[in-house]
Structure formats: structure tokens, C-alpha cells
Amino acid sequence: AQKVTQAQTEISVVEKEDVTLDCVYETRDTTYYLFWYKQPPSGELVFLIRRNSFDEQNEISGRYSWNFQKSTSSFNFTITASQVVDSAVYFCALTSIIQGAQKLVFGQGTRLTINP
Amino acid sequence: DAGVTQSPTHLIKTRGQQVTLRCSPKSGHDTVSWYQQALGQGPQFIFQYYEEEERQRGNFPDRFSGHQFPNYSSELNVNALLLGDSALYLCASSYGATDTQYFGPGTRLTVL
Numbered sequence: 001a002q003k004v005t006q007a008q009t010e011i012s013v014v015e016k017e018d019v020t021l022d023c024v025y026e027t028r029d030t031t032y033y034l035f036w037y038k039q040p041p042s043g044e045l046v047f048l049i050r051r052n053s054f055d056e057q058n059e060i061s062g063r064y065s066w067n068f069q070k071s072t073s074s075f076n077f078t079i080t081a082s083q084v085v086d087s088a089v090y091f092c093a094l095t096s097i098i099q100g101a102q103k104l105v106f107g108q109g110t111r112l113t114i115n116p
Numbered sequence: 117d118a119g120v121t122q123s124p125t126h127l128i129k130t131r132g133q134q135v136t137l138r139c140s141p142k143s144g145h146d147t148v149s150w151y152q153q154a155l156g157q158g159p160q161f162i163f164q165y166y167e168e169e170e171r172q173r174g175n176f177p178d179r180f181s182g183h184q185f186p187n188y189s190s191e192l193n194v195n196a197l198l199l200g201d202s203a204l205y206l207c208a209s210s211y212g213a214t215d216t217q218y219f220g221p222g223t224r225l226t227v228l
Binding site: 004042104 | 151159174
């Protein structure tokens with residue numbers, strides 16, 4: 001069975017600090033995909049990134065960066081120079097393609113609060 | 117470009133009743149997936165519909181059923197509601213069953 005663990009339940013930092021959200025996953029599949037989603041108070045899950053298991057290159061998008069390490073089964077997310085608008089619950093998710101379909105397996109989420 | 121839309125926004129039902137939730141996928145998408153998110157938890161997969169068929173199902177009882185229409189919109193039906201069914205129900209759409217899923221704003225269901 002697939003599993004995603006986000007050990008940090010809540011993180012609180014002051015604006016402009018850097019913050020890293022941890023994600024550890026378990027899967028027996030050799031081909032899989034990892035995701036990060038952001039859930040603001042409105043409730044809608046906002047897609048941030050998708051990574052396949054064969055692409056271990058780190059990715060940077062503005063203040064966001066992702067570190068994928070297969071050796072440790074981790075897919076961590078860093079926000080540089082955090083802003084109040086980054087406050088949200090962040091979910092890491094994992095999926096494999098089974099019989100032409102996919103289901104996302106989510107972690108419990110990390111509630112990030114950025115204080116002014 | 118319209119995103120994923122869901123209706124209603126909020127719903128209050130009593131135990132034993134039945135409920136229908138609706139979802140319209142993002143423009144150009146043909147696949148719909150449904151998730152249940154209890155308070156303080158991550159979303160749990162219910163099922164995925166592609167080409168009007170249920171393609172994969174999570175660990176939910178038969179009280180949860182769905183349908184996809186020729187225009188790709190979808191309904192989630194829950195029968196014999198239990199207090200534990202109170203949750204945020206999220207719909208996600210994708211282009212094909214294996215592409216990235218984009219989520220709607222959800223329907224908040226409260227069962228009294």
C-alpha cells in the first residue's frame with residue numbers, strides 16, 4: 001500500500017523566513033508521481049507541482065523549490081522569503097497509474113502560518 | 117477559462133437521508149475524481165470516472181455511488197447518511213485518467 005507522511009503538523013514562522021515542509025513516502029511501484037497542493041482557508045486545493053519518479057532534478061519556481069530524493073523517499077518543499085499569503089495547509093500526495101486510472105494518496109497536511 | 121465547479125457549496129442533512137453532489141470539470145477535461153476530506157485530515161479518494169465508467173474506487177462502502185454524464189460532468193450520491201459522512205467533498209478533473217488533477221472548491225456536507 002502507498003503511504004505519505006508529513007511529520008510536521010503545524011509550522012509557524014515570521015515573514016521573510018525560509019521554511020521547509022517535509023514529505024516522506026512509501027510505495028512498491030517503480031513508476032510513480034509526487035505532488036504538492038496548497039489549501040487556503042477557502043478550501044480549494046491548488047496544484048503546485050507534479051514530479052515523476054524518474055526525474056530527480058530539483059525544481060525552482062520563484063520563491064518555491066522542491067527537493068526530490070529517491071534514496072530517502074523524500075520530496076521536500078521549501079518556501080524562500082515567506083509571505084503572509086503563503087499561510088495555508090500544504091499537502092504532499094503520491095500516485096501510481098493502475099489499470100489506466102490513478103488515485104491520489106495524501107499526507108495529513110502541514111498547516112503553515114506566516115506571521116507579519 | 118472556467119475551473120472546476122461544484123454545487124452546492126454547503127449542505128445540511130439528517131441521518132438516513134440521501135444526498136447528491138455535483139461537479140463540472142475544467143474546460144477540456146474529461147475525467148472526474150471524488151475525494152472526501154474530514155476535518156483536519158488529508159483528502160481520501162472515493163472513485164474516479166472516465167468515459168462514463170467508474171475506473172477505480174477507494175475504500176468506501178456501496179452507499180457511495182457516482183455517475184458521469186456525456187458532457188463529462190459528474191454526480192456523487194451518498195445514501196443512508198451517517199454522522200461520519202460529514203466532511204468536505206472535493207471534486208477533481210483531469211485530461212485523461214492519468215493526468216494532473218485540478219480541484220474544485222468543494223461541497224461542505226454536515227450530517228445532523
